[in-house]
Amino acid sequence: MLDHRIDYYPTHEINGYKFRIGRPNPLGATIVPNGVNFSIFSSAATVCTLVLFNEGEATPFVEIPLPPEFRIGHVFTVLVFDLDVESLEYGFRFDGPAEPQDRAIGHRFDRSKIVSDPYGKLLTGREEWGTASYDDTYPFRTRLIFEDFDWEGDKPPALPLEDLIIYEMHLRGFTKHPSAELHEDEAGTFAGMRRKIPYLKELGVNCVELMPIFEFDELEFPRANPFTGEKLLNYWGYSTTNFFAPKAGFAATGKFGMQGDELKALVKDLHKAGIEVILDVVYNHTAEGDHRGRTLSFRGIDNKVYYMLAPDGTYFNFSGCGNTLNCNHPVVRQMVRASLQYWVSEYHIDGFRFDLASVLGRDQSGHPTSNPPLLEALSYDPILANVKLIAEAWDAGGLYQVGSFPGYGRWAEWNGKYRDDMRKFLKSDGGMVGKVALRVQGSPDLYEYRSNSASINFITCHDGFTLNDMVSYNQKHNEANGEANNDGANDNYSWNGGVEGVTQDPSIIALRDRQMKNAFAMLLTSQGVPMLYMGDEMKRTQHGNNNAYCHDTQMNWLDWSLLEKNEGMFHFVRRCIEFRKAHPVLRNKHHFQNKDYMRSGKPDITFHGTKAWQPDWSDGSRSIAYMLCGKHAKSGFLADNDIYVAMNMFWEPLWFEIPEFDDDRKWHIFLNTGADPLLDSFEVGQEPVLENQHGILLGARSVVVLIGK
């Protein structure tokens, strides 16, 4: 049938390779009957040459300069016949103006470089973590992908945002440590993580947020660890080389080019386990750096379109990483949208956390705008309609939009104020009680016209101290990063309990354990969406390093032997998660009204102090309690138990009088961080009755959670 179509026939030939003009849509390389259609945008190139390689070979087997008539508007397109799609690697050479020679401000064309396709779906060059495959002429090569994965009917869990319990994690760090006890091929890979799904299920989280898994170049830094001499890597990967390609070095099958399949297999099994997958995505800059950086793709294709440039042609640096993606240019916006749509449709991804998302709200000159076209487009995109969109609502250019990020009713935010306020409260700062009362309610002060689920609550994340380090260090200790301890945040609101770092003092160890449990108890009873950071549940430490982006070492890898050593902490966290899942009154979508709209006898939320019904809001107060009315769970649509949470961050024990029931219900203890660690939390349904129903003594710096039944 196809043979009868006139457009099957080539019109041109070079060295035996036959081709004809292609189709401009879709952009990228598309396998079509009898050939491959290539299409790429450049507004200012004078000539575009398609460069084709066989897998792994140093020199191309053919270069095809596209005839002028193969350009439609600003799109070059060609259909090449009879290619071996299994082993093809492709790229482009562009001729065009370049400063300073041509006085062409902003252009950086370089025909000596071969550049990868921004719409490429696989990238070779780092198939094995930490190993470069090619020289600098064409270090990252685009390849074709086969979209033939058998999803076996996979459907995303589609959990309501407010029901999520997010586990932020580093893909490689999760299973790279020898204690993960995986085959060496699987350690630190998608497959390795898949082996550990039973652990995630046992912990009880229902969403994982993966730090960047788009292709990046871990070898981009020239520096070494000043103490050990080890080369520093871009371990975190906030530096994208391609927005469609999964990182091959994160796949046991990367050397087979099957990283796409391996990631899909992981997502499929996570979904089977009821766990959603959110990707941390970095659309604010690329790995090409500033004027000293490398020409890998965008810069050599259309520098002035892909990047925000100052009038003199230098790069704006709102990302703190050298360049800023010009994401509100219509062409770049189209790429970002296409990328997100692709991850949702092809990889069944459930949501995205946007790194330095405030950059996405800046216009092409870098000015923040109130109605940014990209954010609006994403908010109303039909393919993205059901996925979670989460903003890191600040950037490195000084924009801080927590509570004011343009959300279109769709976006949630990493609530940096939750983190800061809860940390200050935890270390017994005065004047925090009023703020804490807002934070545990889902920050209605920040999200008045949105919902609790706009607030992603966290106390720790990849940026900053681990939870164990937050209670063990007053200062950051980043010397190993090679920047004389100048990098990383200084405002950590952390407290070491009396000794900086490791100690053998049993009273300080006990205090730190209690503080960690206090943090978990507060986080997992707060309204909003809790997010935990990988390993905190087993007391992972980075030895005081609060910016561990560059260490591919045991400092960053999760040491699974901690699980046994700190079993008590693990079970405490597991129970808190189970408790949250069992009690919808902790997971309200809508803000409390401070009213008894269900006529249950008490309002949805009430605040208390050492005297019931009398909270102490004064600056000197360091304790607060609140009670949630179970009849108001999920805005009254579900019936739940009443729950009472008391937090005493004062350095002395305090007696808390508790509200009494007017029926035969009794208060039961779910957790008391001030109790003997062996008896400080209980399995859901097995909470013992509180002996004295009139009150409870809270130890110094401790939290109590009671349940009425």
Next chain:
Amino acid sequence: MSLQNAYALEISTSEHKGIAIVSLVGEITAETAPILESEVLPQARRFHRIVLDVSGVHAVSSIGLRKILMLYRAVKLHDGQVLLAGMNDALRRVMWAAGFLNYFIIAESLEMALAAYD
């Protein structure tokens, strides 16, 4: 029937009680994969059940993996089954990682595969 191409993959096919048995010895790579396709796919159309004896396969490339997957698809089209016999550990791990090991029935050896069908 036995076939060997220039690139080190020997394919022999036989039939046992209505089951196709395909034995592979050598490497499944870009060079040898086409012959795998041309020899084995017709079996997939004729037989409901295929036993692929891969105990003699010592190397498989990405293209080889894709061909094995394609074979599964072709057989599945008419509700058939593919049984892989004698896989080495490396192949088993790669197929598991790529997410398609569970599409196949696995047997330690050809004898065990046939015994399973008897």
